[in-house]
Amino acid sequence: VTPLFSRIFMDNILSGKNPEWLIPFIGALGLTLLFQFVVALLEAVYWLKIEGRFAITANAEYMWHVLRLPVEFFAQRFAGDIVSRQGANQQIAGTLIRKLAPIFINICLLVFYLAIMINYSILLTVIGVAAALLNVAAMRVTAQKQVNLSRIAQASDGKLAGATMSGIEMMETIKAAGAENGFFERWAGYYAKQHNAQVAISKFTQYFGAIPALLQQIANIAILMAGVYLILDGVFTIGMLLAFQGFLSSFLSPVNQLIDVGQSFITMRSSMERVEDVLNYRPDVLEQGQWPVDDEPLEKLSGELEINNITFGYNRLSAPLIRDFSLSIKPGSAVAIVGGSGSGKSTLAKLITGLYKPWAGEILFDGKKYEEIVPYVYKSSVAMVDQEITLFEDTVANNIRMWDMSIEDFAVILASRDADIHDTIISRPDGYSHMIKEGGKNFSGGQRQRLEIARVLAQEPTVIILDEATSALDAKTEERVMKNIRNTGATCIVIAHRLSTVRECDEIVVLDKGLVVERGTHAELYARGGEYARLVSSE
Incomplete structure (x- = not known):
């Protein structure tokens, strides 16, 4: 409509042909501009709502997928990198809505304006279309x-x-070691590379981003010259030329938007590759309904564990850390795994919990492989107290129950008593509603370990793996906690450097470089005078 206004104003009003049209013309022009403003406002609000909903759905699906990925996925990537991919996923979701949704409308507008331009002048239309095609070629x-x-x-x-996040997480260690300068130099190196990469993109965008504007200016000059020729030839009027330029601008607007869609996809390709790296990674478990279950699933596993000739390493190009390891554990028994640093103890614990899959061999619970057990049965039956303790900024109760509201308050309190942390909790303001700071900074190392133990006991598992779970406890507290854990009747796998922790276990397995070198009770192994006796003597 606006180009037609230009033609009417020039050919009918300004020329003096129909001066009485001026007042109605101004009124019509004002109403048109008001209508255009209202439509643009409604369009912006509408697309904003759609974009928000789409972004929420895309981010929720991404995060749920991330939570179901196996541990090796996270071991191969920076935490900060995974977080930045979530940001890229949100950006992609927003771009898809903003850019793709109006494509059909833009194509219709493009055809509509092209038809009007052809009706005005084929010559001028060819010049305008040529400019648009040159823009596409440049892209x-x-x-x-x-x-x-x-x-x-x-x-x-x-x-x-990733470097920034790791630095913040390690701040106490950095300050204790006086390593601020060293960390800053390392961080500055990452920042310099990131800044240089952004500058390279900005330079490229500035240099080549001027091409479309340049081509459009050339097209405008060419159309103006050709239009003047048509006016002198009596084919065109000045108003028709102004109207055509308006239609050309309207034609190039959807063309530029379609080009922008192409540019956005080009820019997003690397982002999409990074997000697809996450989304295409196979989840650790299938949905419950997809599991091949032969019999009605039991509420809990019995605690029987059979490990048959497993071999595993973190890098298939290197020698395995665990080699041909076998172990049979009866329900309710306690087995200790000991050895020097780097012998494979913690790796074995992660294999048993299903965090990693062995290269060869199998691990059976109640005679079934990990993949054959219904997920909720496995998760409620097997639990591990890791040597790396993680506490969240939330209440004590929520940290213990891990937001599983099916665990009643009584079970939380009972688990805390067994972990010998109940008295400490109730001595704090608000008791179990006391807020734990991020990382458990307002609790000591031993208290954090006992909170972690309480978290596991609250699940009432039938298989408990303790990986250096009591290393920060004094001897008397450790004895009470271990006794309470044994009294639950759960199968216990104890991994420890401090051998006083494992003396009462039914069997002790000694590892050295991923191989079993000794196995037996404390008395048998000590009397044998081998590797275990050497470890005891070195304490």
Whole structure:
């Protein structure tokens, strides 16, 4: 409509042909502008709502998928990199809505304006379409370079985010070691690479981003010259030329938006590759309904464990850390795994819990493989107290029950008593509603360990793996806690450097470089005078 207003004003009002049209013309123009403003406002609000809903859904699906990925996925990537990929996922979701949704409308507008332009002048239309095609060609020529620069920039972003997060998490260690300068130099190196990558993208965008504007200006000049020729030839009027330029601008608007969609996909390609790396990674477990269950699943496993000739390492190009390991554990018994640092004890614990899959051999619970057990049965039956304790900024009760509201308050209190942390909790303001600071900073190391033990006991598992779970406890507290754990009747697998922890276990397995070198009771192994006796003597 606006180009038609230009034609009417020039050919009918300004020329003096129909001066009485001026007042109605101004009124019609004002109503048109008001209508355009209202429609643009409604469109912006509508798309904002759609974009928000789509982004929420996409982020929720991404996060749920991440939570179901196996541990090795996280072992191979920076935490900051995974977080930055979530940001990229949100950006992709927003771009898809903003750019893709109006494509059909833009194509319709493009055809509509093209038809009007052809009706005005085929010659001028050819010039305008040629400018649009040159813009598309320029985009295609620069596409791969943009993708490569974007890949480098996003990889640098992920590394910088990971370095920043690790520095904040290690702040106490950095300050205790006086390593601020060293860490800052390392962080500054990551930042410099990230900044240089962003500068490279900005330079490229500035240089090649001027091409579309330049081509459009050339097209405008060419159309103006051709239009003047048509006016002098009596085919065109000045108003028709102004109207055509308006229609050309309206035609190029959807063209530019379609080109922008292509540019966005080029820019997003590296982001999509990083997000697809996450989404295409196979989850650790299937949905419950997809499990091949032969019999009605039991509420809990009995605690029987059979490990048959398992071999495992973190890198298949290197020698395995665990080699041909076998172990049979009866329900309710306690087995200790000891050995020097790097002997494979913690790795074995993670294999038993299903965090990693062995290269060879099998681990059976009640005669079934991990994949054959209904997920909720496995998760409620097997639990591990890790040597790396993680506490969240939430209440004590929620940290113990891990937000599983099916665990009643009584079970939380009972688990805390067994972990010998109940008295400490009730001595704090608000008791079990007391807020734990991030990382458990307002609790001591021994208290954090006992909270972790209480967290496991609250699940009432039938198989408990204790990986250096009592290393920060004094001897008397450790004795009470271990006695309470044994009294639950759960199968216990104890991994410890401090051998006083394992003396009462039914069997002790001694590892050395991933191989079993000795096994037996404390008395048998000590009397034998081998590796175990050497470890005891070195304490």
